[in-house]
Amino acid sequence: MIQVAVFGYGTVGSGVVEVIERNNSIVSANSGDKVNVKYILDLRDFPGDPYESKLVHDVQTIIDDDEVSICCETMGGVGAAYKFTKMALEKGKSVCSSNKELVAKHGAELMRVAAEHGCAYLFEASVGGGIPVLRTLTTALTAERITQIAGILNGTTNFILTRMEEDGADFDETLKKAQELGYAEKDPTADIEGHDTARKISILTDIMSGHFVDSDAVPTTGITGITKTDIAMAREAGYSIRLLGMASRNEDDSVAVRVAPFLVKKSHPLAGVCDVFNAVFVTGNMLGETMYYGKGAGKLATASAVVADVIDAARKGSSTMYSGWDETPVTAAPSSGERFRYYVRCLGAKYDDVQAQFPGGCRMGSFGGETGFVTGMMSEEEFEAGCSKLGDAVLGTIRIYD
Amino acid sequence: MIQVAVFGYGTVGSGVVEVIERNNSIVSANSGDKVNVKYILDLRDFPGDPYESKLVHDVQTIIDDDEVSICCETMGGVGAAYKFTKMALEKGKSVCSSNKELVAKHGAELMRVAAEHGCAYLFEASVGGGIPVLRTLTTALTAERITQIAGILNGTTNFILTRMEEDGADFDETLKKAQELGYAEKDPTADIEGHDTARKISILTDIMSGHFVDSDAVPTTGITGITKTDIAMAREAGYSIRLLGMASRNEDDSVAVRVAPFLVKKSHPLAGVCDVFNAVFVTGNMLGETMYYGKGAGKLATASAVVADVIDAARKGSSTMYSGWDETPVTAAPSSGERFRYYVRCLGAKYDDVQAQFPGGCRMGSFGGETGFVTGMMSEEEFEAGCSKLGDAVLGTIRIYD
Secondary structure (H helix, E strand, O other): OEEEEEEOOOHHHHHHHHHHHHOHHHHHHHHOOOEEEEEEEOOOOOOOOOOHHHEEOOHHHHHOOOOEEEEEEOOOOOOHHHHHHHHHHHOOOEEEEOOHHHHHHHHHHHHHHHHHOOOOEEOHHHOOOOOOHHHHHHHHOOOOOEEEEEEEOOHHHHHHHHHHHHHOOOHHHHHHHHHHOOOOOOOOHHHHOOHHHHHHHHHHHHHHHOOEEOHHHOOEOOOOOOOHHHHHHHHHOOEEEEEEEEEEEOOOOOEEEEEEEEEEEOOOHHHHOOOOEEEEEEEEOOOEEEEEEEEOOOHHHHHHHHHHHHHHHHHHOOOOOOOOOOOOEEOOEOOOOOEEEEEEEEEHHHHHHHHHHOOOOEEEEEEOOEEEEEOOOEEHHHHHHHHHHHHHHEEEEEEEEO | OEEEEEEOOOHHHHHHHHHHHHOHHHHHHHHOOOEEEEEEEOOOOOOOOOOHHHEEOOHHHHHOOOOEEEEEEOOOOOOHHHHHHHHHHHOOOEEEEOOHHHHHHHHHHHHHHHHHOOOOEEOHHHOOOOOOHHHHHHHHOOOOOEEEEEEEOOHHHHHHHHHHHHHOOOHHHHHHHHHHOOOOOOOOHHHHOOHHHHHHHHHHHHHHHOOEEOHHHOOEOOOOOOOHHHHHHHHHOOEEEEEEEEEEEOOOOOEEEEEEEEEEEOOOHHHHOOOOEEEEEEEEOOOEEEEEEEEOOOHHHHHHHHHHHHHHHHHHOOOOOOOOOOOOEEOOEOOOOOEEEEEEEEEHHHHHHHHHHOOOOEEEEEEOOEEEEEOOOEEHHHHHHHHHHHHHHEEEEEEEEO
16 A cells, blocks of 8 residues: 655645545556555645545654655645655655745755655656656656757746737736636736746756756746737737747757747747647757647646656655756856847837838838837847837837747 | 667668767766667668678677667568567567557567566657657556547658648649658558558557557548548638547547547647647546647657667666556457547538438538538447438548547
């Protein structure tokens, strides 16, 4: 019998219990032994809940129970979750986590602690929910030099961008709709400002580069500045706008990382990723382009990824799937030589100034007195120098993903 | 040092050598030791080839060399490839294969032989080329009851269908173009008649069901009957036509499998898979929908998958990633209760008869004297009964993927 404890009985935690119960024959067969949820840790009581008898309020009960070999950490945050994870790992209990914040901040340390105590720290669910991208990177694309990862990693912002495009609505009203539907939090800052995406692309970059990239230091632009005019002009020209977390390998092998909205050609697979779906587009030097698509969040999809980690921990014990990364944080490398085309939105009256500043570009369309313009390929520095000369004439800019 | 032998110095075999050489530092680091190609087995000579000195003509040289721990079988066919694979496995050498025909026919047996001799038989490259779908199914979606797999598994047919749609060209001229570009063989039968897709969906079904499905017994329809009128009418109505290998789990847990063209809604991710790209769309009972996309063929993409297997074999030795399937072939279960909508192409003059036969359907468009019609949801039997009554009035039919 493989005894499991679940830390946190919220959305994902209750999903983990549900996946283990409903798919128990599959989960147990793949684990090599019967899997059973022995404890659920939560400060709250859940009177009448079918699993009420498994609830405990004190983590020590779990830590002290030698029968428990695997813990699922679905609490979130970096306080108690960090403490409890470390306690479990130090007792040789593997921990499977959906907590991107904790992984982004302390993943390297927790993997080291796990290795020191003959157990595993696994976190497939922390990036891309139900999309098995970490396992793919670490077990399948092992013969590849990964040159770029570009991910739609946040369902809330992708839902908003898709709806703005489909409905011709503006940002504020679409955000309100997303909140009504439960796709956006009451305080949506972490999603719409790109911080959630920054944490996830940082974890992907950690794995891609072997170095710990501090997600707080990732240049991050969210989607609050995107107007319905941007969406309309992009659409007319055959583009969708997507918020991408992007990690690109420089010539010197360092990895530049950023979070920003991009214009993505309609014919590109990332443009077809709509609503709350997520996708990770990975380019390798031999394999070329691959993409992994699925639900980026949601109770059961995320829980399924946590339970896949439980199965992995049960099968392999301490031989974790990740080779890990340095513990010392590095600031993500700036891009060397990366060049983009840029979309510029300006007042129609200022169009000639913009065009004069960026020769070689072309007009993209006009809506409501504003005009779109696309520059030629240029470096970040060249583009910013041009924009600073134009001052107020530039109403908005978005990179183009070519 | 991990000494590797490559069986067959054709496109994929030479790609394997190239991936191991060009990405040697990555491949070796991930394998835990330096990886070296010691032998290349081929009947031909390659005078002047940079690896000429590694060429051997007699497999026995490799079999008898205890230094060789891993063989890559990239010969194709089920004759010598089967014999050499078995010889290697019986000497405890793991074999990594790109040979879908051999896996579809003898995979279960070869996995058993590998297990008996403490080595691994791996074949990620046999399905979907560079798309790591076998590893995803067997190591990542382990908490899932897979309910359906629908795959675009053949680059040649997907190229032809995409080009017919983009260029408005007919089948014969597009096939010729594909042959000129090297995307179709001189004898394209195995691709265009769906046999290649049947082998690949059979392997996926073997893994999904745990039973050996004989690919020769899979109901298979290719794309030779698709006309440019079909494509045009589908396009007008918002569909693309894709050749899908489809495995669907029945209520009783058996798996029905078929290969056929389908009308796929433009908004579905499979419709966005164009030209020689492949994708596998997997639905799980917890995870919902996921998709894995990449190059389905091509020298380096396929070779990268073979080398990922080499790394896996080097890392884990006999603990193969597949749990295997029964050796006794079963005929794939017929579908129980599966229902489709059907697209019917008929002479315009016969439209009223078709409509009368399938009440509840609707018109889809008209091109060049032919008219398209879409039925309501119905079983295969109901649809076939209706068609047989219509006789010659029905010019073509295609299922709709809803």
